[in-house]
Amino acid sequence: MDYRIVFFDIDGTLVNEEKEIPADTLEAVAHLKKNGIEPVIATGRAPYFIKPLAEALGIDSYVCLNGAFVVYKGKVVHKQPLDKETIAALVELAGKHKHSLVFEGGESYFADTENHPFVTESVNTLKVDQPGWDPEFWKNNEIYQMFLHCESHEEALYEELLTKLRLIRWHPLALDVLPPGSSKAMGIQALLDNLGLSREEAIAFGDGLNDKEMLELAGLGIAMGNSHEELLPYADYVTSSVDDGGIYKGLQHASLI
Template identity: 45%
Template sequence: MEKKIVFFDLDGTILNETKQIPESTKKAVQMLQQNGISTVIATGRVPIMFEWILKELNIDSFVSINGQYVVYEGSEIYTNPMDAEMLADLTNAASGKGHAIAYCGSHAVNASEENHEWLAEGLKTMKLGYPVVDREFYRHTPVYQAHLYCGTEDDKLYSELYPGYKFVRWGENAFDVLPEGASKAIGIEKMLKAAGIKNENSYAFGDGYNDIEMLEAIGTGIAMGNGVAEAKEAADMVTDSCSEDGIYNALLKLGLIQKNEAVSTVQKV
């Protein structure tokens, strides 16, 4: 039997609106693991932000920071840090407009400004406190992604200033800043190669704008019922919402788990 693998986005997919993991999702992931199917997190978050989820779900492989930092079975297999001089220029441009930057390293997030309202609001949606402020974090630590906190009408201005980069919205006044071409899909490609799994045997769940490329590139893409319209259009199928057993129900329909399967106790990593 050929190996199979399932990738899961976090916010709005694994995690519901209260940032909790539904019991049906925990059960579904355990059932996949019992069936010998690899389970992987694929997220825009920095690893330190989801360590508790890895432990809770007994997962040791992840495509993080929108494909910029990839770990397979506990070992780093791919990194793609951003250019420090570009980050310096972006920091100055944002500061001059009253905007803020959050720098995402592999194990830390630092901020460019003190007490910035939009930055605080953005991280609060992930139940995170305000980060350490270090305007030159990128000088001494590899940064794989930046968060830009600006008005909704300003993203086009930044796109014109930095043509080699893309600005992907994830909040009302929050954008992921990534090198053009970077995506969860690239990280997944690296993961599939390391795991020796064919794309046709890969599956992915997502709900947001940063999941679109992943849902298009994966063998079978599944959009959550609570997802944005563009993610649903990119997917091969649409399941129920994350709060309505969407992951569990889709895996049943795909035949990757069976309704009458028993779930054994899994030792956490």
Template identity: 45%
Template sequence: MQDRKIVFFDIDGTLVDDEKKIPESAVQAVKTLQENGVITAIATGRAPFMFKHIREQLNIQTFVSFNGQYVVHNNEPVFKNPLSKESLFKLEQQAEKNGHPMAFLGSETMAANNSHSFIEKSFNDLKIIPPLEDRMFHHNEEIYQALLFCKQSDKMDYLDMFSDFEYIRWHEYSMDVVPSGGSKAEGIKYLLNKLNIDIKNTYAFGDALNDIEMLSFVPHSFAMGNGVDEAKQAAKYVTKHVQDDGIYYGLQQAGLLNV
């Protein structure tokens, strides 16, 4: 196996702060990694079109998106795992009965099956324009992730009924819907195998519930100081807050900025 190192960065709450801006110290740290020959990658629940500007700013061409369902290396897709259309349609029917809207994400764009305040609030908090309504979009496109808009107390309705999917909450009004067994860790496993990189040379930074599998799997994992307790418990180390140069501090502690 190659002895080359790779670092995976979550986006929200990790690479970007509450204002969705990347601290300058993180920008410089990523640049130093690249100059040192370390592969820099993103691991996110976002769709590729939602963080194109971040990849361009940081000169990153490798990423695990949709919580592991769409993996790209050097801007070329190397793994795709779309949701089952049959199961997705059944989930949508149940969600409509419950009064819960959904959004459907392809690799290039997205659409919602309704307009709803939960959709507006969730996307506004990401500082991303909410999807337009198109009730047929997911019938005609490969869907790698869906968003189910409901409160935390409503989650069990879907857990008991649809075992094809896993539900990862990222907002008080929204859950990611991914294939059962899917996670950032699974996408990372595929990429490491593809690139012939030893797991011992793998590093990861995250802060949220959808980072738990990744932080547990990667041997050199860092939870952000602003992260949830579950992420901190899963990680091997806890770095500083994203707004307190957490990425730079963690990479420095890992010895990756002095190679």
């Protein structure tokens, strides 16, 4: 198959636990671009979280916020914000249980509580700036994703909203809150449609639970050696870990470098 485009998750895929890009990954992406293959970041992160990484890799296209916000060469090509009524219902329910929320827009993000320890701890693992504070931010801005801060045994408190939103845990203290049906795969499909490419022409690399759909969608789904074990059945190929040349070896397997 002639692959034309490659989608890369960030955490545990392009970067290691220290949020560093291994030298062989930088080399692999440079080779990919030289060979005329389009590299695209596909992440749960917001666009304002990934600018330094994207610049370091020379990548200007990305599927962000788990597929809800897609940019190709600097131009927004797909948006899927959360419904305001659904956000209001979640705000009310989270307030009842004293669980903090973070609202992620296209250009900035804000928490509904100041200096909440769960927010501080979870966001610190991303090695990005802490959110601002604005409980009303969601009312006047499109929100593409939220963080709900609670422990795993408390997730059942939100079952009544699961027909209106999707929850994916990314930290012991935090879940991503997405529009229903939203996933990296949906954002990837929107970009493929925009470019006139088929799914068979795409490769996807990932390591986490929010990568299941995109590995299934892509013509070649590659799981990192450090992947969550529940991701492995969705992969066509398992490469080595992020710190052991996983990206380079995966692209070699696909005969792209």
